[in-house]
Amino acid sequence: MTLELSRLRKSYGQFDFGPVDLTVDDEVLAVLGPSGSGKTTLLSLVAGIAVPDAGSMRLDGRELVGLPLEDRRVGMVFQEGALFPHMTARENIEYAARDGDRVGSLATLLELDGVLERKPATLSGGERQRVALARTLATDPDALLLDEPLSSLDAPIRKRLRDELYRLFESLDIPVLYVTHDQRTATALGDRLAIVRDGGIEQVGPPSTVITRPTSRFVARFTGTENVFDGTVTDRPSTGATVSVGDVRLQTTVSDVPASAVTVCIHPSRITVEAPDEADENRPANAVTGTVARWLNEGSEYRIDVECDAGSITLTTNVRPPTFERLALANGTELSVLIPRESIHLIPEHE
């Protein structure tokens, strides 16, 4: 199955969505963007809740534009589940099921056997979302749309349901559009990631590419690249350009830099720190010395801001607790920051 959107457009008063071109095969496309960027509009158009002003949408070759919701064979899991409150969990699933056996097998698959006779109001958030998922799957849709199904859940339940979704998606052979504003969920579940901004798609690609090779400052910031600097390309041999950020000179592996004014992006997770005496000049990484300006305990990792000795830039990175403790990090600790050459990404400046 393939879902193909082409030149899709929709205006609501001040807000313009599109034109959007997008092809989704039997894969999970995670749609990530800030609130109000048009994520839900995209789903509404595909589901048939909103009518596009222009463009076409083809699912498995069928044109969806003009088709009423009920004839699209597009399943949608709504944000809070949208369960029918006057029906039990079983009745909700039966409402959609084409045959009776399906209810039983879906209930087993989604671990709902114990709650089938309960009304939605008495279910927990995670149970509600699982019932909503079972109800949608009961129709055997040709495409599946999910609108932030995990956003209202507590962390441990969210993680667990996310893992269940991961397994479920692997067993589905249909296009899945998964809308979220949470970067971790998007990268974990998406085979590809689409970053949405102001009604348009800013970048599409595999999660690791989008994270490490953002095409704009917006994508960089939204996918967690906190180290974004203005830089100047000073040298551009074929082995990789050299870029200056303030007084810091960084070697990169980028060989095709069109401009000399660039935005330098370094994802915090790509940077490692070590004690100054551990530094090894021969490694193919940029080593910068600095001191810890601030640290924050984020639970499973520490976030540290390092003020570089040369120049006025501050690098942010995250450090696992064992490293944090081994280096005895504290405000003022001197350390060496390693920035691998290939982790430095350059975006040409347009201004």
Place this chain on the structure above:
Amino acid sequence: MTLELSRLRKSYGQFDFGPVDLTVDDEVLAVLGPSGSGKTTLLSLVAGIAVPDAGSMRLDGRELVGLPLEDRRVGMVFQEGALFPHMTARENIEYAARDGDRVGSLATLLELDGVLERKPATLSGGERQRVALARTLATDPDALLLDEPLSSLDAPIRKRLRDELYRLFESLDIPVLYVTHDQRTATALGDRLAIVRDGGIEQVGPPSTVITRPTSRFVARFTGTENVFDGTVTDRPSTGATVSVGDVRLQTTVSDVPASAVTVCIHPSRITVEAPDEADENRPANAVTGTVARWLNEGSEYRIDVECDAGSITLTTNVRPPTFERLALANGTELSVLIPRESIHLIPEHE
């Protein structure tokens, strides 16, 4: 200033809150718990929105019970800001300000100068929360309560406002109660962490203690300890007990184990992985060999599940991208898992 709650109780129908005893000095106490656990009830009681059934609350020696809201000098920042929609940002702050200069200095402190003349409906989520904060601070409260002020914000804005709050809290010399269901925010902002469950406080302590030394399975799970196993203490020398989890034997540094049936907790962030040939038997850590059963890209780190060769347990850990790439991790990769002795925490079984 000190806020002292003692034997505080409140019942709403089926839900019983308390009895809670809690002392908050000039510090930030982050209150973390699942939805419905009583976090908001706690704030409502202190603020005066709800009336306790029993107990006392003293702020700077004054008894709060019986005092109307307006006489408590307790500032509260509500979940969505609760700005007065018919007033501009400036009018909202002036509503609370005891003198006119205060509005200007707070607007500058919270970077609101450009939006003072706008109505709340035209402000972004982050701006709304900053106005709400300014409005509350304008009253110079003796204690500050915050109810999930960041929960409705997008990730980059949330991170930025969190950093601003961090700096702001450092400059305040009053008790701050910060309620959230987000573990990262709680550990980053809290000088201490209180874990709330079913209307009671389950554990209070510095974030790193609560995370690494949870007193119950619930606290462990809620603070991100995904490795929770049933274990048996097999040997208990003074240097530290040995515990068996399935067929895996682990050396700990725990010298005072009361029971032999224990819950073994290992926080994923404390575990490190290396290639099998890097293993060094002499290090004071438990080395366990296994294979990667599954991995998930979570954006700034990878989460991997490792099936241990000896026995049926699966260990979860997170790995930074440089390590993930260096070890070329994939499903089926063999590796060595290092569990430092001091990172193994035991909870006696009560059942």
Place this chain on the structure above:
Amino acid sequence: VGFDWLSVALVLGGVLLLYYVVPLVSLFLSVPAGDILAQITNPTVVDAATTSLLSASVSTVIATLFGLPLAYWLARTDGAVMKGVLAVVILPLVLPPTVGGIVLLTVFGPGSPLGEAAVAAGFPLTRSLAGVVLAQTFVASPFVVVTAKAAFESVDQTLEYASRSLGEGRLTTARRVTLPLAGPGILAGVTLAFARAIGEFGATMMMAYYPRTMPVQIWVAFIELGLDNAYPVAILLVGIAVAALAVLN
């Protein structure tokens, strides 16, 4: 100071409540129970009750049948056209009933072409049960529309989208999702319309003084025979109002 204002507010509210309750209680204190039972079986009272119940039932059915689709449309539409239509629906609500009677007479009265034709066909639209129904429908049906509109609005449209995305059409969605969920609100609207119809006086006096409905009978009894003779019908109507109230809660 805060305490004083609170007390004043409570006293004001309490006085208003007393103003509603005391006259009703007083009515029941004014009449011996035995008398009432005897008078209620009086043929005049029975006739009036029959006319009222029949006409109010018919009016309510008409109001519901014609009003629900309009209410649904109003609930699910936005913009200027909706506002205009809503204003038209509310107009009969704010129009004095006697004026309602007058405007209906200009269309259905014996002097109008329609009224003449109806009389010629042996089915007069005034001074007939039809006239009562026309008057009651004009005055009561907006209650169904306005209340059912609110009831439909309270049903999250997402639920309708969910139903349709599960492959069910508009009709099944309305029958199995929207109507069951809006049911209590619709029932409230139907009840209000019935109560308004059975109490209708002003427009009915204009359109159909005969056959006498209960409110008209109260008036006639009061004018011709004095206050005491209006009690039996009044008590019947209080009973119906209380029953309506029970349905509303």
Place this chain on the structure above:
Amino acid sequence: VGFDWLSVALVLGGVLLLYYVVPLVSLFLSVPAGDILAQITNPTVVDAATTSLLSASVSTVIATLFGLPLAYWLARTDGAVMKGVLAVVILPLVLPPTVGGIVLLTVFGPGSPLGEAAVAAGFPLTRSLAGVVLAQTFVASPFVVVTAKAAFESVDQTLEYASRSLGEGRLTTARRVTLPLAGPGILAGVTLAFARAIGEFGATMMMAYYPRTMPVQIWVAFIELGLDNAYPVAILLVGIAVAALAVLN
């Protein structure tokens, strides 16, 4: 099939709308504009208009003054007591106006102790402006209470808590936060009450046939002089109803 049902629904709603609009248009088509202007300055019409506007204004002020505190209390309270009080407020709404007149007569009528005392004091409570006001207040004030209750409920209570946690008392909070935000809804309730008061007929006929309000004057003109003579007052009242509608939107 889906299309057919949609059409049927549209037709039903459309017929109902026509039933509201056509009679009103027909009223204006029935009278030449010049005639109306001449008749509207007739002293009987002017007297009735003065009585109606004065009495309805007084009733509305009383209803607002006594009704708002009750509405606020109803909006901010839960439980069985609130439900009971709400039922008492709704009862006059579902009670036929003529019955309202009867029950008021049992308290304020010339035969009652209170009525007798009032007559003796030279301030009769029936067949007087006071009687009109009593009737209108009974019938119209629940509109203020019910509508203002909804308006107060639409003001998030968190905003009141926020105001008070900022150090302002209940009174300042009401004045600067609650009332401004509930304002439009309260105005709607006051407008509805005024419209209901000025259109009041049934209870007024019982309590105070004199001095004649406009609805009573319509009735008298219709009965004594025929339909045409009821038009001027009817058109005045339609104008007031349209003005009320404009305020409501």
